[in-house]
Amino acid sequence: MRRLINQKPGKGGALLLGALPFLLILAVYLFASDARLAANPDDKLLPSFASFGDAIQSYAFEEDPRSGEHLLWNDTFASLGRIAIALAASAAIGLVLGILIGVIPFVGASIGPVVAAISMIPPLAILPILFIVLGLGETAKITLIVVGVAPVIVRDLALRVAELPSEQMIKAQTLGASTWQIILRVVLPQAWPRLLDSLRLTLGSAWLFLIAAEAIASTEGLGYRIFLVRRYLAMDVILPYVVWITLLAFFMDWLLRRVRTLACPWADLGR
Amino acid sequence: MASVSVRHLWKEYGSHVVIENLNLEILDHEFVTIVGASGCGKTTFLRMLLGMESPTRGEFLIDGKPLPSEPGADRGIVFQRYSLFPHLTVMQNLLLALEFAGAPFSARLFGKAKREALEKAKSLLDAVGLYESRDRYPAQLSGGMQQRLSIAQSVIREPRILLLDEPFGALDPGITADMHQLILKLWAEHRMTIFMITHDLKESFELGTRVLVFDKVRHDPQAPERFGATVTYNLPLKPVRDPAPSAP
Structure with a gap:
């Protein structure tokens, strides 16, 4: 018998093993839902799949009688717009500050500590400040995500950039490179894959801050909808929304991973 | 092409003396x-x-200048390892030095300058026997090929030392x-x-x-x-x- 660490599932086996927990969760839900609905047909806690279907039908494919919009798509575009702008801004801040802190000792000494301090502020604690200062509009919500995500990316990139072998930096100087040329041709290209990894890792917190901001002050958005229908115990709406958010996050993660492989083919060589 | 003179050179880190009273005359x-x-x-x-x-103390002169x-x-350098740029192909690793010299702001060459640089890099790649591998990344080369590339990279700007x-x-x-x-x-x-x-x-x-x-x-x-x-x-x-x- 080979050691456990040397036993690997085949391709089909891995697929089956991966699917098993999902099927198990589904089966447990169906069983529990059936049992509760049999005892009380008006139970709202674990709705049947038929009522999920009805909710999805009315939110995704029918116009809302009050606003005349398809609510699910409207919410999706609003939320995705916010998260996309916030992530783009965070990536830009992270790239510029991370590289400068990592490469230029004077910038590291002057900005490094303040970034470290800001990254320790719980973003939700300053959400009221953002609403007071920036109003209840889009700016406050996007700023919250940036405040939560950007410092993490800055620090991660600064660390990675500082970890580039000193041999590379010296070699570049002996090839006559200026500081700007080193940043442009040596550091920046090697920072890209790390930035994409960093974005993937911060996706979870970005969604957290988005939904928190939408729950508190918004008129549309996935987080807003979930917290709105909570008042009616509308689990038949909340659960499909949660699944939908998960799918969107999963897709964004996949997209970032694809971009990394396509844009930085060298990054995974030699591992 | 450079002579090196070292006179009464000392290097200390605090109380730790690394080099004491080093004297050298190296010819071109x-x-x-x-x-x-x-x-x-x-x-x-x-x-x-x-x-x-x-x-710490003493003189270290190249061609009579400090x-x-x-x-x-x-002054070119070849380290034991890690001195190639992993995100550039073999050819790009060589071109980089010429691009640093020819384009202060963009660090990229275009048109005629690019063709001239490519010619120069190509002849050097031929000399170190890496022309066939010009589109591979350093991680795809053997240790010997990496060092040959590193040496070629160091001499392309024609350092004096x-x-x-x-x-x-x-x-x-x-x-x-x-x-x-x-x-x-x-x-x-x-x-x-x-x-x-x-x-x-x-x-x-x-x-x-x-x-x-x-x-x-x-x-x-x-x-x-x-x-x-x-x-x-x-x-x-x-x-x-x-x-x-x-x-x-």
Whole structure:
């Protein structure tokens, strides 16, 4: 018998093993839902799949009688717009500050500590400040995500950039490179894959801050909808929304991973 | 093409003396090999030549002028490893040096300048036998190929001094002979002064026109860091011929 660490599932086996927990969760839900609905047909806690279907039908494919919009798509575009702008801004801040802190000792000494301090502020604690200062509009919500995500990316990139072998930096100087040329041709290209990894890792917190901001002050958005229908115990709406958010996050993660492989083919060589 | 003079050079880190009272006169176009036990200041000496460290006391002159305080294009370096750019292909690794020189702001060449740079890089790639591998990334090359690329990269800007820090230390013995041929050929063609640190005594005598042995003259067992190392043997092996000697 080979050691456990040397036993690997085949391709089909891995697929089956991966699917098993999902099927198990589904089966447990169906069983529990059936049992509760049999005892009380008006139970709202674990709705049947038929009522999920009805909710999805009315939110995704029918116009809302009050606003005349398809609510699910409207919410999706609003939320995705916010998260996309916030992530783009965070990536830009992270790239510029991370590289400068990592490469230029004077910038590291002057900005490094303040970034470290800001990254320790719980973003939700300053959400009221953002609403007071920036109003209840889009700016406050996007700023919250940036405040939560950007410092993490800055620090991660600064660390990675500082970890580039000193041999590379010296070699570049002996090839006559200026500081700007080193940043442009040596550091920046090697920072890209790390930035994409960093974005993937911060996706979870970005969604957290988005939904928190939408729950508190918004008129549309996935987080807003979930917290709105909570008042009616509308689990038949909340659960499909949660699944939908998960799918969107999963897709964004996949997209970032694809971009990394396509844009930085060298990054995974030699591992 | 540069002579190097070192007079009464001391390098100390606090109370730790690394190099004490080092005196040297190296002529233009010498091939200096440096041997010695670990921790005897060989690498510190090389780092000073590079401009990464400055002498505590004494003079360190290149062509009669004080050493610059940072690395520059007049002094090339080949490290044992890690000095290639992993995100650039073989050809791009070579072109980079020419792009640094030709385009201060964008660090990229276009049009005629690009074609000229490509020609120059191509002839050097041919010389080190890497032209067929020009589109591969460093991680896809063997250790010997990586070092050949690193050497080519160091000479493309035609430095006056080339520094080699145990360049063949991590390579298979079979490859080393080829690398010796290559470095002697480039040395003859490009007319630079070479400093090479090595652990291989045989190599140091085969390649060098001069062998330097770094060692400690005095030793205090109670405080080993009190005394530094210096050049204990300075052996001129071959006259520095002019014109350049052909590769053996």
